Structure formats: structure tokens, C-alpha cells
Amino acid sequence: xxxxxxxxxxxxxxxxxxxxxxxxxxxxxxxxxxxxxxxxxxxxxxxxxxxxxxxxxxxxxxxxxxxxxxxxxxxxxxxxxxxxxxxxxxxxxxxxxxxxxxxxxxxxxxxxxxxxxxxxxxxxxxxxxxxxxxxxxxxxxxxxxxxxxxxxxxxxxxxxxxxxxxxxxxxxxxxxxxxxxxxxxxxxxxxxxxxxxxxxxxxxxxxxxxxxxxxxxxxxxxxxxxxxxxxxxxxxxxxxxxxxxxxxxxxxxxxxxxxxxxxxxxxxxxxxxxxxxxxxxxxxxxxxxxxxxxxxxxxxxxxxxxxxxxxxxxxxxxxxxxxxxxxxxxxxxxxxxxxxxxxxxxxxxxxxxxxxxxxxxxxxxxxxxxxxxxxxxxxxxxxxxxxxxxxxxxxxxxxxxxxxxxxxxxxxxxxxxxxxxxxxxxxxxxxxxxxxxxxxxxxxxxxxxxxxxxxxxxxxxxxxxxxxxxxxxxxxxxxxxxxxxxxxxxxxxxxxxxxxxxxxxxxxxxxxxxxxxxxxxxxxxxxxxxxxxxxxxxxxxxxxxxxxxxxxxxxxxxxxxxxxxxxxxxxxxxxxxxxxxxxxxxxxxxxxxxxxxxxxxxxxxxxxxxxxxxxxxxxxxxxxxxxxxxxxxxxxxxxxxxxxxxxxxxxxxxxxxxxxxxxxxxxxxxxxxxxxxxxxxxxxxxxxxx
DNA sequence: CCATAATTCTTTTTT
DNA sequence: AGAATTATGG
Numbered sequence: 001x002x003x004x005x006x007x008x009x010x011x012x013x014x015x016x017x018x019x020x021x022x023x024x025x026x027x028x029x030x031x032x033x034x035x036x037x038x039x040x041x042x043x044x045x046x047x048x049x050x051x052x053x054x055x056x057x058x059x060x061x062x063x064x065x066x067x068x069x070x071x072x073x074x075x076x077x078x079x080x081x082x083x084x085x086x087x088x089x090x091x092x093x094x095x096x097x098x099x100x101x102x103x104x105x106x107x108x109x110x111x112x113x114x115x116x117x118x119x120x121x122x123x124x125x126x127x128x129x130x131x132x133x134x135x136x137x138x139x140x141x142x143x144x145x146x147x148x149x150x151x152x153x154x155x156x157x158x159x160x161x162x163x164x165x166x167x168x169x170x171x172x173x174x175x176x177x178x179x180x181x182x183x184x185x186x187x188x189x190x191x192x193x194x195x196x197x198x199x200x201x202x203x204x205x206x207x208x209x210x211x212x213x214x215x216x217x218x219x220x221x222x223x224x225x226x227x228x229x230x231x232x233x234x235x236x237x238x239x240x241x242x243x244x245x246x247x248x249x250x251x252x253x254x255x256x257x258x259x260x261x262x263x264x265x266x267x268x269x270x271x272x273x274x275x276x277x278x279x280x281x282x283x284x285x286x287x288x289x290x291x292x293x294x295x296x297x298x299x300x301x302x303x304x305x306x307x308x309x310x311x312x313x314x315x316x317x318x319x320x321x322x323x324x325x326x327x328x329x330x331x332x333x334x335x336x337x338x339x340x341x342x343x344x345x346x347x348x349x350x351x352x353x354x355x356x357x358x359x360x361x362x363x364x365x366x367x368x369x370x371x372x373x374x375x376x377x378x379x380x381x382x383x384x385x386x387x388x389x390x391x392x393x394x395x396x397x398x399x400x401x402x403x404x405x406x407x408x409x410x411x412x413x414x415x416x417x418x419x420x421x422x423x424x425x426x427x428x429x430x431x432x433x434x435x436x437x438x439x440x441x442x443x444x445x446x447x448x449x450x451x452x453x454x455x456x457x458x459x460x461x462x463x464x465x466x467x468x469x470x471x472x473x474x475x476x477x478x479x480x481x482x483x484x485x486x487x488x489x490x491x492x493x494x495x496x497x498x499x500x501x502x503x504x505x506x507x508x509x510x511x512x513x514x515x516x517x518x519x520x521x522x523x524x525x526x527x528x529x530x531x532x533x534x535x536x537x538x539x540x541x542x543x544x545x546x547x548x549x550x551x552x553x554x555x556x557x558x559x560x561x562x563x564x565x566x567x568x569x570x571x572x573x574x575x576x577x578x579x580x581x582x583x584x585x586x587x588x589x590x591x592x593x594x595x596x597x598x599x600x601x602x603x604x605x606x607x608x609x610x611x612x613x614x615x616x617x618x619x620x621x622x623x624x625x626x627x628x629x630x631x632x633x634x635x636x637x638x639x640x641x642x643x644x645x646x647x648x649x650x651x652x653x654x655x656x657x658x659x660x661x662x663x664x665x666x667x668x669x670x671x672x673x674x675x676x677x678x679x680x681x682x683x684x685x686x687x688x689x690x
Numbered sequence: 691c692c693a694t695a696a697t698t699c700t701t702t703t704t705t
Numbered sequence: 706a707g708a709a710t711t712a713t714g715g
Contacts, residue, residue: 037693067702067704067705068705069705095705096705128701140698195705196705259702260705262702263705264705401702402702403701403702404700405701460691460692462691464691464692465691466691467691486701565705574703591702591703591704594703613702614700614704629703633703653699655700656700656701656706657706657707658706660696
């Protein structure tokens with residue numbers, strides 16, 4: 001119905017290409033946007049939302065769901081900038097926080113309070129461990145994490161525990177069935193939900209309760225689902241239930257970028273979109289605006305080798321660009337050294353940075369301690385904080401398959417005085433942060449045993465295992481008088497905190513907790529490490545300032561929610577805001593998974609060794625599809641780069657403290673050699689052996 | 691109950 | 706290699 005004339009009228013869509021415009025203008029009925037890497041996916045979706053609003057749809061009627069907080073944040077910001085000063089905004093959320101939202105509004109229906117505790121994977125695994133012990137199963141023989149994974153996978157498939165019990169096979173299956181049952185019971189008793197529950201319970205509500213379903217279907221008339229290829233069964237059901245009969249669903253995705261099948265992501269969802277919504281409009285975005293032709297060609301060659309994929313190719317009008325650099329390193333230290341020196345070279349080639357870095361590795365800033373565990377943002381003391389021109393550094397990313405690889409890279413960055421930031425150090429998973437938050441959670445949810453367990457004897461109060469067991473068994477009166485006194489004063493403390501929560505702002509409460517609990521005193525007495533921990537908690541208080549305007553009580557509640565749902569990158573993002581704001585720009589180190597959705601002028605892909613990338617995992621799952629997933633992962637890595645790409649592999653790598661020899665990844669050989677260019681060999685390959 | 695010593699993991703990717 | 710968990714003795 002819309003003709004060229006009408007399109008031309010919409011000034012605000014003029015930055016889009018034909019296909020993108022078509023997508024933005026298709027507002028009624030189901031729409032699938034198949035968007036290749038760098039094809040302007042977010043731009044299209046945000047403009048579509050803009051168009052809806054311009055056509056008169058109230059912003060609150062629009063929902064956009066993403067996978068990560070970072071993606072949600074970016075989308076929100078881009079919508080805000082498109083809308084200008086408008087005050088009402090669409091509801092942009094991750095799947096998990098949408099789940100929390102729905103559950104909180106209906107907590108009673110599920111037998112929970114709105115202060116339910118969210119268990120992270122660690123909490124969940126330790127709860128499973130307790131369950132195993134209770135059932136008389138040796139947790140060493142049956143790894144709690146593994147059991148947790150199996151349960152998680154089943155929950156992601158929307159399997160009922162009873163259903164599973166019937167179909168469970170083998171010894172493990174039987175054990176899982178028993179554990180699962182008790183695990184659910186315990187969570188209920190603790191008023192706690194695991195990550196899967198956040199989606200599952202929300203879907204159950206929507207599915208089984210007509211009124212609830214109606215409320216949300218009416219609340220949101222237009223829904224958008226980002227990264228549709230990564231949805232699992234539960235998320236798929238959620239999207240379906242939310243869009244109801246109106247079918248105003250816009251899904252965006254790219255089958256080639258499905259890298260989460262190990263988490264239950266089901267390609268079927270995107271591949272059978274047309275079956276689910278027969279009147280669906282499908283739009284393919286195949287022009288890449290991000291990368292040079294060389295980079296894109298390499299990526300196309302890599303992904304072509306997968307069998308299970310749509311037949312299509314991205315193209316670009318960008319220039320040919322430089323060749324892809326290739327470096328065969330001796331070991332991980334050599335590899336890291338190469339990366340570091342290359343980064344300096346890159347910075348040197350931009351004249352405005354040339355004076356910033358020391359030329360020799362020896363010129364280190366004095367008094368700088370090497371502290372890998374902290375990760376985060378190491379703007380080097382002694383080197384001037386980078387100013388406006390320093391954005392160059394943040395245009396560089398170093399990618400790797402597994403988190404442990406960051407270590408060697410960090411050491412090199414420190415030696416060469418290159419400011420860097422590691423995405424993957426989970427601020428909210430640090431012990432001191434978890435401890436502090438546990439006080440708040442326990443105060444709000446007195447049933448939360450996992451939180452109480454964590455803090456009842458930290459700082460040391462002389463309440464040990466035996467005492468704990470008695471309390472949990474409801475036999476407080478069986479305690480010796482002296483112990484009872486300690487226990488009571490602990491619960492009084494929780495009571496005081498809970499009172500304080502109702503009457504104070506988030507940042508104040510954090511300070512209150514560390515004082516009253518004795519955490520502060522404890523850490524002040526400790527060594528250097530403890531002081532650093534205290535600093536981290538203070539950072540938490542700073543971060544909490546942002547929640548102060550939500551009002552007394554509500555601020556803490558939201559802070560706790562965000563803390564539970566913050567992934568590593570998000571967590572760090574928040575963590576860093578304070579530091580980065582000062583203008584420090586840094587090279588980014590992260591896993592390939594974490595890099596999805598991002599782009600950088602210069603990208604290093606490290607650890608391209610057989611067994612590491614593609615990663616060799618132990619059996620269990622179907623090898624062929626795993627291999628294809630590794631390939632998709634490499635494809636994602638390649639397509640992050642805009643201008644220059646470096647590939648590195650190391651002959652030797654130390655894993656678990658012992659050195660292993662690795663052949664270069666097959667991926668390197670899969671790239672046409674005319675796209676590659678050797679960056680020189682490491683010295684001494686022949687001489688050093690062991 | 692707690693501090694220290696000994697032992698056993700860890701490393702795939704994440705909401 | 707280093708962290709984390711568990712065993713041991715006070």
C-alpha cells in the first residue's frame with residue numbers, strides 16, 4: 001500500500017536503505033528481519049519503533065526484548081536520541097528482567113513475595129549440592145554443576161519435572177529427576193527463583209492464567225524480539241503468548257550468528273517463523289556496512305562451510321581494505337607480546353597518540369601492582385589519563401575463546417603500559433559484593449537460606465556449621481545459651497537493616513550495612529587485598545547513588561534486581577562508568593561470545609588453535625552441530641572487525657599449569673591465503689622444546 | 691568453633 | 706599455577 005511517494009514523506013527514515021525502510025514501514029502483522037552481521041539491525045529496529053510512534057502508537061504500547069542488558073541499554077538510548085525530547089518511552093527489557101517484571105506483579109499467584117531472591121548459577125549449584133547430600137548422593141561423583149545444567153536445559157525446553165521423571169534414562173537421569181524435585185521444593189521454601197524460573201514462571205502465568213495473559217497482551221500491542229535465533233523454547237513461548245492473536249511481532253535475527261545452542265537456543269524458532277505466522281513478511285538485510293571487503297570475504301568463506309544454514313551471502317560496498325594479519329606465536333606470552341606491540345604500532349600510526357606510551361617494556365609506572373584478579377579498568381598510574389583523542393584505544397578489541405586466556409594478555413598490557421579493560425570479571429560476583437548484597441537480600445527475604453548461610457558467620461560471629469543446621473531445622477531452642485545470644489543478635493541486625501531499607505536511600509543503606517555488619521572493620525584490619533575489597537564495596541555504594549531517586553525501599557529493590565541480572569559485561573559497564581567517565585579509554589579484552597553485537601576498527605582473534613578454537617568439548621552432545629557452532633562463533637569474531645583483523649595462534653599453551661602443544665586452528669587454513677599476510681614468525685620456535 | 695594444612699579442582703561460551 | 710574446598714589439630 002505504501003508507495004514511493006509515501007516513503008519519501010517520512011523524512012525520519014531517510015537514513016535507511018530500501019530494505020531497511022521496508023522493514024520499518026511494515027507495522028501491522030508478523031515481520032521477520034533476517035539481518036546479517038553489520039547490516040544495520042539495531043538501526044532498522046529502532047527506526048521501526050520510531051515509525052510506530054510517529055504513526056500514533058503510544059510508546060508504552062511498544063515492547064522490545066533483547067538478550068543482554070547491554071543490548072537493551074543501547075536500544076533504549078538510540079530510541080531516546082531518535083525521539084528527541086519525548087518523555088514516554090517504549091518498554092525495552094531483557095527476557096529475564098521482563099520475566100522478573102511479570103513475576104513481581106503477580107508474585108502472590110505464584111506463592112512468592114515480590115522480594116523473592118534470584119539465585120545465580122553459583123547459588124543454584126550449591127543448592128543442588130545440598131540436595132544431593134540430602135539424598136545421599138555423592139556430589140563428587142555427580143557434579144552439582146552438571147546436574148544443574150541438565151535441569152536448566154530441561155527447564156529451557158519447558159519440560160515439566162513429572163514429565164522428565166517418566167522419561168528419565170540411566171542412573172544420572174534418575175538422580176536428576178529426584179534432585180530436580182527436591183530442588184524445586186527448596187527454592188519454593190526459600191522464596192527463591194533461579195534464572196530459568198524467571199522465564200518459566202512468567203510463561204506459566206501467561207499460559208495458564210487467562211486474565212494475566214490478557215493484561216499483558218493488552219499492555220503491549222507491538223512487540224520486538226532481538227536475536228531471535230538465540231531464543232529457547234521458553235522464550236519462544238513467551239514471545240508467542242505476549243503477542244497473542246494480534247500477531248504484531250517483529251523478530252530480528254541471523255541463523256549464522258546462533259552461538260548459544262548449548263544454552264538451549266533453538267534455531268527451529270527462526271527457521272519456522274513462517275510456519276508459526278503464515279502471513280509473515282520476511283525481509284533480508286544483506287548489505288554489510290561495517291567491514292572491509294577482505295574481512296567480509298574471509299567471513300563468508302568461513303560460514304559457507306556450514307551445512308545447516310540458509311543460502312545467502314553478505315556483500316559490502318566498502319573498500320577492499322588491508323589484508324588480514326597472521327601471527328604464529330611460540331606461546332601465549334609471545335602471542336600477548338605480539339598483540340601489545342601491534343597495539344602500540346596502531347596507536348603510533350595515529351600521530352595524536354604517539355607520545356603517550358613508553359617505547360620500552362622496562363619503562364613501567366612505579367608502584368604499580370600486578371593484580372590480575374581485579375580485572376576491570378587498568379588505567380595506569382603514572383601515565384596521563386587519556387583525553388578526548390584517546391578514543392583510538394577503545395576501537396581495539398582482543399578476542400579469545402575462553403576467559404582464562406585473558407591472563408597472559410593482561411600481563412602484556414601491563415608490561416607495555418597499555419590501558420585495558422577486561423569484560424568478564426564479574427563485579428557482582430566478587431565475594432565482598434555478594435556478601436554485602438546478601439545482607440540486603442536476607443533482610444528483605446528472611447527465608448533466603450542461601451543468603452543467610454553466606455553472611456551469618458561473616459564477619460566471624462562464632463556461628464558455625466552445627467549451629468546453622470539447628471537453626472535451619474527450626475531447633476533454635478536446642479542451642480547453648482551463649483550461641484543463642486549470638487544468633488539472636490544476628491537476626492536483630494537483619495531486622496535493623498530491614499527497617500533501614502524502608503526509610504533510607506540505596507546508597508545510604510549500603511554504607512549502613514558495611515558499618516553495622518562489621519564488614520568494614522573486618523576489612524580495615526586486613527591486608528592490602530582487604531582494602532581493595534573495601535574499595536569495591538564503596539564502589540557499590542557509589543553505584544547505588546543512581547538508584548537513590550527511586551525512593552526509599554524501591555531503590556534497594558531495583559539495585560538487587562539489577563545486580564542479580566547483570567551479566568559480566570553489564571556489571572562491568574556499571575562498575576566502570578565512574579572510572580571511564582574520567583576519560584580513560586582502554587583496549588577491550590573479551591570472549592568472542594561477549595563481543596556479539598559490538599564492532600571495532602581493529603580486532604585481534606587470539607588462541608586460534610586446534611582444541612581451543614574450535615573448542616574441543618567432551619562428548620555428550622552431537623559433534624557435528626557443535627563444530628558448526630564453533631564455526632559460527634568464529635564467524636561472529638571475524639565480523640566484529642571494521643578495518644583491520646589479526647589472527648594469532650600459539651604453538652605452546654599452558655593450561656592447568658602444564659604446557660601443551662597445539663596445531664593451528666583449521667579455521668586459519670579455511671581463509672583463502674590471498675586474504676592473509678604473515679606478520680613475521682616468533683623467534684626460537686625450533687630451539688625451545690618442552 | 692576456628693586457624694592452618696592438605697588436597698582437589700579449574701577452563702567453554704552466559705542470562 | 707592458583708583458587709577453592711576439605712581435613713586436621715588445637
